[in-house]
Amino acid sequence: MKKPDRSSWKLDTLLVHSTEQDHVTEATGMPTVQPIYASTTYLHRDTEALDYALGGALPSGEQAYAYARQGNPNAHALENILCQAEAGAGAVVFGSGMAAIHAALLAAGLVPGSKILAAQDLYGTTITLLRKILMPGGVEVVLCDLYGTDAAARIEEEQPDVVYVETLSNPLVKLIDLDTISAAASKVGAVSIVDSTFTTPYLVRPIEHGFDLVVHSATKYMGGHGDSTAGAVISAKNALLDLLRTYANMLGAMLSPFESHLIMRGLKTLTLRMERQCDNALQVARFLQRHPAVECVHYPGLPGHPQHELASRLLEYGRFGGLLAFELKEQSRAAAFCFMDNLQLCLRAATLGDVYSQVSYPPIASHRNLTESERQSMGITDGCIRLSIGIENVEDIINDLDQALTSS
Numbered sequence: 001m002k003k004p005d006r007s008s009w010k011l012d013t014l015l016v017h018s019t020e021q022d023h024v025t026e027a028t029g030m031p032t033v034q035p036i037y038a039s040t041t042y043l044h045r046d047t048e049a050l051d052y053a054l055g056g057a058l059p060s061g062e063q064a065y066a067y068a069r070q071g072n073p074n075a076h077a078l079e080n081i082l083c084q085a086e087a088g089a090g091a092v093v094f095g096s097g098m099a100a101i102h103a104a105l106l107a108a109g110l111v112p113g114s115k116i117l118a119a120q121d122l123y124g125t126t127i128t129l130l131r132k133i134l135m136p137g138g139v140e141v142v143l144c145d146l147y148g149t150d151a152a153a154r155i156e157e158e159q160p161d162v163v164y165v166e167t168l169s170n171p172l173v174k175l176i177d178l179d180t181i182s183a184a185a186s187k188v189g190a191v192s193i194v195d196s197t198f199t200t201p202y203l204v205r206p207i208e209h210g211f212d213l214v215v216h217s218a219t220k221y222m223g224g225h226g227d228s229t230a231g232a233v234i235s236a237k238n239a240l241l242d243l244l245r246t247y248a249n250m251l252g253a254m255l256s257p258f259e260s261h262l263i264m265r266g267l268k269t270l271t272l273r274m275e276r277q278c279d280n281a282l283q284v285a286r287f288l289q290r291h292p293a294v295e296c297v298h299y300p301g302l303p304g305h306p307q308h309e310l311a312s313r314l315l316e317y318g319r320f321g322g323l324l325a326f327e328l329k330e331q332s333r334a335a336a337f338c339f340m341d342n343l344q345l346c347l348r349a350a351t352l353g354d355v356y357s358q359v360s361y362p363p364i365a366s367h368r369n370l371t372e373s374e375r376q377s378m379g380i381t382d383g384c385i386r387l388s389i390g391i392e393n394v395e396d397i398i399n400d401l402d403q404a405l406t407s408s
């Protein structure tokens with residue numbers, strides 16, 4: 001069979017055929033799915049070959065394996081496909097989203113005395129990582145609102161070494177202006193990092209908007225089935241890749257062959273799931289907007305959302321993601337608990353991006369380490385509920401929300 005020219009393929013096609021390229025043709029036939037290489041060590045023809053493998057590559061430049069922590073064929077295949085999907089120069093996969101974020105921050109050059117400017121509404125554990133691990137190591141951490149029109153001015157004023165943002169904020173789904181932020185970061189010589197977990201390469205590819213590093217919790221939409229924990233960093237330039245690989249190896253954060261396999265399997269249906277989840281989310285947002293028990297809905301796909309125009313420009317296919325938040329008319333913890341307990345289909349789960357619809361209450365989940373006044377200042381009220389919309393029939397999702405709102 002002729003080797004296919006993958007460079008012309010669209011994302012959907014690429015992801016479906018992602019596992020075929022890497023294995024040897026055997027007389028017995030070639031598996032269409034890459035086998036799981038459950039081996040920690042790799043044997044080589046002779047000691048010279050082992051020497052090359054321990055160095056990471058053969059004289060031909062081909063990848064060679066010696067020890068699974070330094071890299072394994074399943075992780076490597078996943079790295080190749082993520083690199084293509086994000087239009088990067090290379091990718092490294094990690095044992096979790098947090099391990100990926102940690103490695104990206106280190107690779108970006110955060111050393112004692114350096115400064116990171118980050119969006120204040122970041123994923124809670126990322127803020128804790130900055131505060132508990134990087135700040136004690138002498139890194140200056142500045143958190144501020146980077147969703148407004150003065151974001152570029154803030155970056156210029158602070159002169160940070162690293163700028164860190166998320167494509168969509170949690171839980172209020174505010175969209176970051178990727179082009180403005182990357183241009184401002186580059187102007188002050190800062191490395192720009194974006195966590196693109198909520199949007200995935202289906203909706204936007206931040207490297208095409210000037211970002212240096214893109215991080216993902218592949219635990220969410222990429223895996224998509226709630227059965228694997230993984231992370232990835234995709235780099236726009238070759239220069240940072242060696243460092244990322246070194247951190248994966250030295251910190252023991254490499255993704256295992258089994259988990260790599262599960263994420264690869266999830267990726268095959270990523271675009272189908274995203275289509276369905278985005279379309280369902282828009283219908284749910286429109287339904288909630290009209291519901292008498294709902295105060296307001298936060299979803300960039302609604303024309304009233306402050307960044308609806310930006311979202312229409314930045315995100316592809318006229319789709320706006322599978323996450324939304326809304327506020328109950330009765331802004332209290334008791335009302336929120338009652339609503340959540342009344343749900344019969346949507347799962348009360350601390351994660352998002354899976355095939356099933358999930359509901360979360362930020363004050364006890366992602367934002368539980370903040371005080372009530374800190375939450376209020378970020379716009380997160382006691383009536384705020386976050387929904388991650390799944391691939392179920394949208395009428396069933398809407399009926400479930402309706403009965404839970406009405407009986408609350």
Ligand SMILES: *Cc1c(COP(=O)(O)O)cnc(C)c1O
Nearest residue numbers: 096097098123195197217219230
């Ligand atoms: C879940 C999540 C993470 C952390 O990923 P893990 O795989 O749980 O380590 C980071 N960023 C965002 C936006 C997330 O949703």
